[in-house]
Each structure stands twice: as C-alpha cells, then as structure tokens.
Amino acid sequence: GESVGLHLPTLSVQEGDNSIINCAYSNSASDYFIWYKQESGKGPQFIIDIRSNMDKRQGQRVTVLLNKTVKHLSLQIAATQPGDSAVYFCAEKSDSWGKLQFGAGTQVVVTP
Amino acid sequence: NAGVTQTPKFRILKIGQSMTLQCTQDMNHNYMYWYRQDPGMGLKLIYYSVGAGITDKGEVPNGYNVSRSTTEDFPLRLELAAPSQTSVYFCASSYSPAGDNEQFFGPGTRLTVL
Numbered sequence: 504g505e506s507v508g509l510h511l512p513t514l515s516v517q518e519g520d521n522s523i524i525n526c527a528y529s530n531s532a533s534d535y536f537i538w539y540k541q542e543s544g545k546g547p548q549f550i551i552d553i554r555s556n557m558d559k560r561q562g563q564r565v566t567v568l569l570n571k572t573v574k575h576l577s578l579q580i581a582a583t584q585p586g587d588s589a590v591y592f593c594a595e596k597s598d599s600w601g602k603l604q605f606g607a608g609t610q611v612v613v614t615p
Numbered sequence: 616n617a618g619v620t621q622t623p624k625f626r627i628l629k630i631g632q633s634m635t636l637q638c639t640q641d642m643n644h645n646y647m648y649w650y651r652q653d654p655g656m657g658l659k660l661i662y663y664s665v666g667a668g669i670t671d672k673g674e675v676p677n678g679y680n681v682s683r684s685t686t687e688d689f690p691l692r693l694e695l696a697a698p699s700q701t702s703v704y705f706c707a708s709s710y711s712p713a714g715d716n717e718q719f720f721g722p723g724t725r726l727t728v729l
Contacts, residue, residue: 545723546619546720546721546722547658547705547720549717549719552717592657592658594657594658600646600663600665601646601648601663601712601718602660602673603648603660604660604674607656608657
C-alpha cells in the first residue's frame with residue numbers, strides 16, 4: 504500500500520548548525536502532514552504541521568516545506584541544540600477519521 | 616490536566632497470557648487511538664475510536680481488542696500474547712480528527728512477550 508518514508512535513518516549535526524530532515528510520501532490524496540519529535544522513552548510530541556494547500560510553514564526555530572510536485576516533505580531546524588537530539592517522524596493523515604500513517608523515523612544526533 | 620496516561624509502563628508476559636493496557640485522557644477528547652511501535656520503526660495504528668461506544672480497526676488489529684465505554688478510557692486487550700506482540704504501545708487522543716486538532720500521545724507501555 505501507499506506509505507510515508509524517510510531518506511536518512513541517522514543525521515549527525517553539530518551544535519549551532521541547521522538540520523534538514525527529509526520525508527517522501529506516496530499518497531497524493533493526503534491533505535495534512537505532521538512532524539513529531541520522540542525523545543528516548545517518551546511518546547511522540549507534536550512539532551509542526553502543514554496542510555496540502557500550503558508550501559511552507561514556520562514555527563519557533565522550525566520550518567516545514569511541502570513540495571507536492573515530487574511528494575516531498577522536509578523539516579528544518581535552525582541553530583540545532585543538544586535538546587533537539589531525538590527521533591523525528593513525519594506522518595500523513597490518511598482519511599477523514601484522523602488516522603495517521605507514520606514514516607520510519609530519522610535519528611538526529613547533535614554533537615558539541 | 617494530566618493529559619494522556621498509560622499503565623503499566625512495562626510488562627513482561629508469557630506466551631498465551633492475556634492483559635489489558637490502560638489508557639485514560641482527561642481532556643474530554645472524542646477521538647482516541649492505539650498505536651504500536653516496533654524497534655526502529657514508525658507507529659502503526661491498531662484500533663481507534665471516534666467516541667464512546669464506537670471503535671474501528673486500524674492497520675494492524677489482529678490479536679487485539681478494544682472497548683470505549685466512557686469518553687475518558689480506551690483500554691487495549693491482548694487475549695493470547697504472542698512474541699510478535701513485543702512492542703511499545705502508545706495511546707493518543709484528539710478533540711477532533713487530525714488536521715483539525717493535534718493528537719496528544721501518552722508515554723507508552725513497553726511490552727515483552729517471552
């Protein structure tokens with residue numbers, strides 16, 4: 504079936520640098536996308552979302568970009584901090600009941 | 616608000632045993648979800664509920680059952696535990712479907728079946 508997937512399983516970033524996490528999706532009917540952060544031993548935590556009628560959305564230190572032409576989603580984290588070390592998941596809403604389909608996740612490791 | 620709470624945090628079961636994973640939310644959310652997360656993988660939906668008395672299957676429902684007798688509680692039942700059910704289980708809730716409101720996740724239950 505259609506699925507959401509990530510290009511890079513692990514991303515090592517130096518503290519202070521910008522991080523870019525990528526996600527490919529294949530369901531062209533998806534109209535809502537979310538990025539979650541999961542710290543070790545904890546549940547996923549909402550970071551930012553974007554609807555399919557938008558190309559870009561900014562939050563605090565984070566930006567999500569959506570390219571519907573190539574079905575690509577990215578999360579940019581500015582000035583990466585040690586507290587940003589976590590696994591990041593993208594997810595897409597698969598139907599009107601709010602069911603989410605998750606990608607496999609990218610481990611972000613912030614080095615000093 | 617305590618948000619979404621799950622009990623127990625950890626559990627070890629023997630093959631064939633049964634157990635109930637508890638999930639409670641105090642945000643008066645209509646929608647509740649159960650996911651499982653296998654090592655190095657994303658979350659997969661087991662069951663979901665759009666309100667008290669209404670439940671439906673997700674992507675991986677086999678081996679599980681749910682009930683939703685109240686708005687607050689959404690327990691997940693494993694009747695005959697199998698090693699393939701070793702996973703971390705997350706409960707989530709939202710006021711309305713994703714896209715309208717955020718899904719809030721509980722801290723998870725780590726289950727091992729030996």
